Amino acid sequence: MNTIEKLRESVINFQIKEVPxxxxxxxxxxxxxxxxxxxGLIKAMEVVGEKYEKQEYFLPELLAAAxxxxxxxxxxxxxLAKSGKIEKVGKVVxxxxxxxxxxxxxxxxxxxxxGANFEVxxxxxxxxxxxFVEAVEKEHPQFIGMSALLTTTMxxxxxxxxxxxxxxLRDKVKIMVGGAPVTEEYAKEIGADIYADNxxxxxxxxxxxxxxxx
Numbered sequence: 001m002n003t004i005e006k007l008r009e010s011v012i013n014f015q016i017k018e019v020p021x022x023x024x025x026x027x028x029x030x031x032x033x034x035x036x037x038x039x040g041l042i043k044a045m046e047v048v049g050e051k052y053e054k055q056e057y058f059l060p061e062l063l064a065a066a067x068x069x070x071x072x073x074x075x076x077x078x079x080l081a082k083s084g085k086i087e088k089v090g091k092v093v094x095x096x097x098x099x100x101x102x103x104x105x106x107x108x109x110x111x112x113x114x115g116a117n118f119e120v121x122x123x124x125x126x127x128x129x130x131x132f133v134e135a136v137e138k139e140h141p142q143f144i145g146m147s148a149l150l151t152t153t154m155x156x157x158x159x160x161x162x163x164x165x166x167x168x169l170r171d172k173v174k175i176m177v178g179g180a181p182v183t184e185e186y187a188k189e190i191g192a193d194i195y196a197d198n199x200x201x202x203x204x205x206x207x208x209x210x211x212x213x214x
Contacts (some may be wrong), residue, residue: 045115049200
């Protein structure tokens with residue numbers, strides 16, 4: 001097993017203490033930062049996502065693996081920025097809708113998107129519809145990801161879609177919704193493009209759509 005493979009296994013098994021050392025060792029051996037990112041971290045997070053979907057991993061394991069990934073990414077980011085070679089897969093704006101202060105689901109989605117090499121614009125929680133509209137105008141993302149954990153705040157998802165229509169932006173972005181009370185039926189009812197019941201599925205769908213449009 002070479003150093004990048006060892007790094008990949010360390011992220012999958014959330015051996016966070018070994019990750020920085022293996023990242024540095026891979027660089028010393030002549031592997032460039034982009035190769036370590038693609039072959040090590042992104043592939044590791046794909047495996048983690050699959051394990052999460054199969055219920056082999058749960059929330060604590062998902063968070064631990066993401067933390068391990070960030071331990072390597074902190075070392076690689078300056079090198080990737082300097083090389084200018086890194087190309088993001090796509091761009092996504094994420095936020096928990098207005099009135100909802102729960103953000104763990106949104107934060108997991110952020111980790112998974114970053115692990116898949118997407119640029120993530122995180123609007124945080126309790127985000128009003130206008131702020132989503134502003135982000136689409138300014139950032140030109142391919143996707144908006146909205147989450148809600150309360151049945152009362154689910155209605156805000158429809159509000160965001162209506163505001164995007166009013167501003168002539170609805171057709172410029174794919175809308176992804178999720179969260180405990182959100183169903184596929186509700187997603188269709190409000191005119192969302194994508195429903196996913198977990199972060200890994202959401203990222204996989206988004207990657208598939210980027211490939212089709214690319």
